[in-house]
Amino acid sequence: MIRLAVVSGKGGTGKTMVAAALADTSGVPQVLADCDVDAANLSLLLEPRRLTTEEFRGLAAARIDLGVCRDCGICADRCRFGAIVRRDDAWRVDPLHCEGCGVCAYVCPTGAVSMEPRVSGRICTSATDRGFLAHARLFPGSGNSGLLVTGVKKRAVALSEGADLLLADGPPGIGCPLIATVSGMDAVLAVTEPGVSALHDLTRLVTVCRRFGVRIFVVINRFDLVEDICARIEDYCEREGIRVAGKIPFDPAVVDAVREGRPVTRGDSPAAEALRALRDTLFAELGLP
Amino acid sequence: MKIAIASGKGGTGKSTVAANLAWALARSRDVALVDCDVEEPNLHLFFPAATTDVPVTTPVPVIDPARCTLCGECGKFCRFGALAVVKDCVLTFPHLCHSCGGCTLVCPQGAVREVPRTIGRIACSRPLSRLVLISGVLNEGEVQAPAVIRAAKARAEGHPLVIYDASPGIACPVIETLEGSDFCLLVTESTPFGLHDLRLAAEVAEEVGIPAGVVINRSDGEDAATVAFCRERGLPVLMTIPFSREIAAVQNRGGLIAALLPGWEERFIDLFAGVSP
Numbered sequence: 001m002i003r004l005a006v007v008s009g010k011g012g013t014g015k016t017m018v019a020a021a022l023a024d025t026s027g028v029p030q031v032l033a034d035c036d037v038d039a040a041n042l043s044l045l046l047e048p049r050r051l052t053t054e055e056f057r058g059l060a061a062a063r064i065d066l067g068v069c070r071d072c073g074i075c076a077d078r079c080r081f082g083a084i085v086r087r088d089d090a091w092r093v094d095p096l097h098c099e100g101c102g103v104c105a106y107v108c109p110t111g112a113v114s115m116e117p118r119v120s121g122r123i124c125t126s127a128t129d130r131g132f133l134a135h136a137r138l139f140p141g142s143g144n145s146g147l148l149v150t151g152v153k154k155r156a157v158a159l160s161e162g163a164d165l166l167l168a169d170g171p172p173g174i175g176c177p178l179i180a181t182v183s184g185m186d187a188v189l190a191v192t193e194p195g196v197s198a199l200h201d202l203t204r205l206v207t208v209c210r211r212f213g214v215r216i217f218v219v220i221n222r223f224d225l226v227e228d229i230c231a232r233i234e235d236y237c238e239r240e241g242i243r244v245a246g247k248i249p250f251d252p253a254v255v256d257a258v259r260e261g262r263p264v265t266r267g268d269s270p271a272a273e274a275l276r277a278l279r280d281t282l283f284a285e286l287g288l289p
Numbered sequence: 290m291k292i293a294i295a296s297g298k299g300g301t302g303k304s305t306v307a308a309n310l311a312w313a314l315a316r317s318r319d320v321a322l323v324d325c326d327v328e329e330p331n332l333h334l335f336f337p338a339a340t341t342d343v344p345v346t347t348p349v350p351v352i353d354p355a356r357c358t359l360c361g362e363c364g365k366f367c368r369f370g371a372l373a374v375v376k377d378c379v380l381t382f383p384h385l386c387h388s389c390g391g392c393t394l395v396c397p398q399g400a401v402r403e404v405p406r407t408i409g410r411i412a413c414s415r416p417l418s419r420l421v422l423i424s425g426v427l428n429e430g431e432v433q434a435p436a437v438i439r440a441a442k443a444r445a446e447g448h449p450l451v452i453y454d455a456s457p458g459i460a461c462p463v464i465e466t467l468e469g470s471d472f473c474l475l476v477t478e479s480t481p482f483g484l485h486d487l488r489l490a491a492e493v494a495e496e497v498g499i500p501a502g503v504v505i506n507r508s509d510g511e512d513a514a515t516v517a518f519c520r521e522r523g524l525p526v527l528m529t530i531p532f533s534r535e536i537a538a539v540q541n542r543g544g545l546i547a548a549l550l551p552g553w554e555e556r557f558i559d560l561f562a563g564v565s566p
Contacts, residue, residue, distance in 0.1 A: 009329055011299010011457040016482065038458030039297045039486040059368055080389055096464050096496070101368055101389030138460060140492040145460040146432065172299035172457050173328035176432040195541035197304065197331040204329060207429040225534065226541045255509070258480050 002286050003166040005035065005181050007209075008191045009201030011172030014221040015191050017254060017264060019169035020045040021275040022189075023130045024263035028288055030165040032128070033156035034135035035181040037121065037148045042169045045263055048126030048133050056123050056136065056151055058144030059100030060115035062093045068112035075104035075113055096141050120144050123151050125159060132159040146176035153184070164288060174201075174208045182208070187215040187286060189245065193222050194229035199236065206240060216242050217285065219278055223247040243285065246278030291451045292564055293325075293470035295494070297486030299457035301476045302506035302530065305540050306560075307454035308335040309547040313557035314450065315420035321448035325466040326456040327409060327425035327437040334543045336416035343413070345425070345440045346405035347433055349383040350392045356400035363392040363401055384432065409437040411444055421448070435465040442469070459493045467494065472564050473501040474527070479512040487515065491522055502564060507532040527563040528556065 006019040019042060023032055034042040062083070064075070069091060076084035076091055083097035084104060093104075095118065105113040120142035126133045134155035136148050149171070156166055168185070171177040182188060188209050192198045202218070209216050218237050223230045230247070237244050253269035265272045283289070294307045304326070311322040312335075324330040333340070350363070350372065357379060364374040371386035372379055383406055393401045409427040416422055425441030427434050434456070442465075445451045455466040467473055473494040477487040487503070494501040502525045505512055509532050519526050530536065539546050546553040 008299075010331075012301055012478075013299075038460050039299075039489060041298075041482045041485060044481055044485060078390070078394070099387055099389065101387060101391055102366065103389050103391045103394065106366070106391065106394060140459045140489055141461075141464050141496045143461040145458070173326075174429060175328045175427065175434045175462070177458075177460075178328075179430070179432060193541070196334045196543040197329075197541075200331060200334060201329040204429055211430055225537055229541060255480060258482060259511070261481065 001160060001163055001166055002187070002288060003185045004286065005168040005170045005185045005188045006191060007170035007178065007181065007188050007205060008172055009174060009205035010198045013191045013193045013198055016041045016045065016169050017258065018189070018191050018219060018221070018275065019167060020263040021265045022279055023167055024265045025276055025279045026165060026167070028164040029162050030131045030167055031156050031160040031163045032131055032133040033152050033166065033168040034133065035149045035152055035168045035177065036171040037136045037138045037145050037152065037177065038171060040135050040137060043126065043133060043135055044261055045258070046128040046130065046133060047261070048128050050124060050126050052125045054123050055119045056121040056148055057117050058120040058142065058147050061095050061098045061100055061118040062104050062113050063116045064091055064093055065112045065114070066090055068110050070110050072109065074107050074109065078103050078107045099143065121148050123155055125155060131163070134159065146180040149177050149180035174204050179208065182212050182214060185212070185214050187217065189217045189219060189282065191219050191221055192233060194220065194226040194233060196229065199229065199233055202233070203236065206242070217245040217282060218242055219246040219248065220244060221248045222250040224249050245281045245285065246274055248274040290449070290565060291453065291470045292472050292474060293453040293455055293467045294474045294476060295455040295463055295467060295490055296457060296476045297459055297490035298477070298482055301478050301483060303476050304331045304454055305506070306474060306476050306504055307452055308332055309545050309553065310557045310560060311420060311452050312545050313547045313554045314561055315417050318450060319419050319448065321421045321423060321445040321451045323441050323445045323451060323453045324424040325438045325441060325453050327427040327434050327441065328456055330424045330426055332422060332454060333412065333424050335545060336414070336420070336422050338414040338416035338422070340412040340414040343411045344407045345409040345411060345437050346407050347388040347436050348390070348403035349386045349388065349406045350381055350401045351404050352379045352381065353400045353402065354378065356398045358398055360397065362395045362397060366391050366395045384430070408433050411441050413444065434462040438462060438465045459489045463493055464497060467497045467499060470499050473499050474504055474564065475501055476504045476506055477515060478507045479505055479509065479515050484515050484518060488518065491524060502527040505529045525563065528560045
């Protein structure tokens with residue numbers, strides 16, 4: 001099975017639109033994973049039918065038993081995350097800041113602090129016309145998004161029997177969730193657009209992806225909006241030895257398809273045509289039929 | 290006054306709003322602009338200038354093999370998998386370390402000490418006479434974005450007017466950015482993705498407990514669902530930026546519409562009036 005993640009560095013370049021189009025046109029047995037757990041949108045385009053929903057437990061959070069606490073404040077003193085705060089004349093845990101390290105529970109002389117499991121999101125599986133989809137919802141403000149991404153990928157792998165392709169829609173950025181997404185992949189497709197920000201972000205993304213030894217491909221979305229910057233992106237890719245596997249024109253049909261909640265490749269338009277060509281180029285490179 | 294600019298969805302135009310707002314305000318007052326999107330900082334592209342860089346470090350453990358008895362307490366304690374005690378030594382994985390200091394506390398031999406490790410930098414510049422730009426930059430491959438955000442925000446302390454540009458998403462880096470802000474500007478676009486993620490971002494602002502308002506970017510006039518959501522949640526729509534190829538071209542080249550296209554400087558000044566108490 002080939003594992004492919006659609007990533008971008010900069011947000012909003014069109015990852016989900018491209019991932020949905022690839023899922024729609026792939027024609028091979030596949031399983032899908034939405035690894036953008038902060039803002040999961042792939043399901044909005046694939047009419048999923050929910051099969052399972054499970055709580056996701058990240059690292060534990062501290063809890064102070066005020067009946068046992070002797071108010072010494074050693075926990076607050078030792079916590080490096082500012083997660084033990086003084087409120088209503090007592091020491092309390094601010095769950096937004098607690099990293100779950102357990103130092104407070106260790107240093108408390110009276111055993112008033114315990115580490116308790118906390119639910120920081122949900123992992124779901126759904127059926128779509130184009131295969132199973134593993135996806136998740138991180139509760140706003142929760143940490144552990146990298147762990148949740150790993151959970152989504154595990155779920156996708158568990159559903160992958162008979163699949164030739166695991167297709168992941170990745171998160172923006174280059175931090176924890178992106179690293180959790182890219183690790184273990186065979187290839188990434190970086191979606192970029194002709195802008196100085198997107199190009200800058202692409203170079204940082206490539207640096208991170210290189211460390212994981214994955215094959216890297218680029219697709220330039222809305223390439224015709226600023227042609228000279230598009231040329232700069234192509235120059236950059238050539239210098240880096242990265243194949244530009246496709247170029248998608250600016251096309252109002254893309255936003256229309258998102259509004260109608262379907263992949264853009266369900267209709268005929270210049271963007272849909274470019275996405276089908278992208279699929280053929282990419283699959284040939286990856287040895288998929 | 291501290292204004293944070295956020296959005297659940299990426300690429301809605303946070304940096305555009307932050308850069309143009311800062312530029313317009315810096316024409317008449319002192320502004321500190323802080324790039325808290327430390328994974329992919331972009332504001333410096335709008336304000337090219339020489340920078341002074343300060344490294345950001347976090348403490349990570351090193352083991353003194355002369356004292357270590359391989360008892361395994363450090364490895365057992367570490368929730369992040371940053372220490373592994375094997376047959377004849379302790380392996381450390383500094384990339385995984387959250388710098389909680391637990392390993393130094395639990396070691397019965399005092400064999401663990403901490404050394405600073407560089408995970409990023411703060412780049413400071415003064416691109417305009419009344420604008421200070423403070424960019425947090427996380428090194429590629431590092432995961433401790435919140436530590437770099439904290440360091441960047443600390444550099445702006447004491448400035449009378451601070452604008453924080455957040456990363457996309459709703460997780461810990463966004464919380465780190467929003468905290469201590471007086472107002473949160475949520476930038477969205479009028480698609481189902483934009484609205485879906487605006488809903489999440491509004492929940493985050495609520496969770497942190499700061500008032501919020503909305504900027505609709507790349508509007509093609511089909512904003513009814515977004516406007517209805519804002520009305521229902523009591524979120525004022527403070528500005529609408531239409532989609533046009535002209536605006537897109539200015540921004541994609543790293544230009545500022547407030548500086549280059551007529552009428553936009555005034556609109557960003559009005560946006561600030563809508564935000565300030």
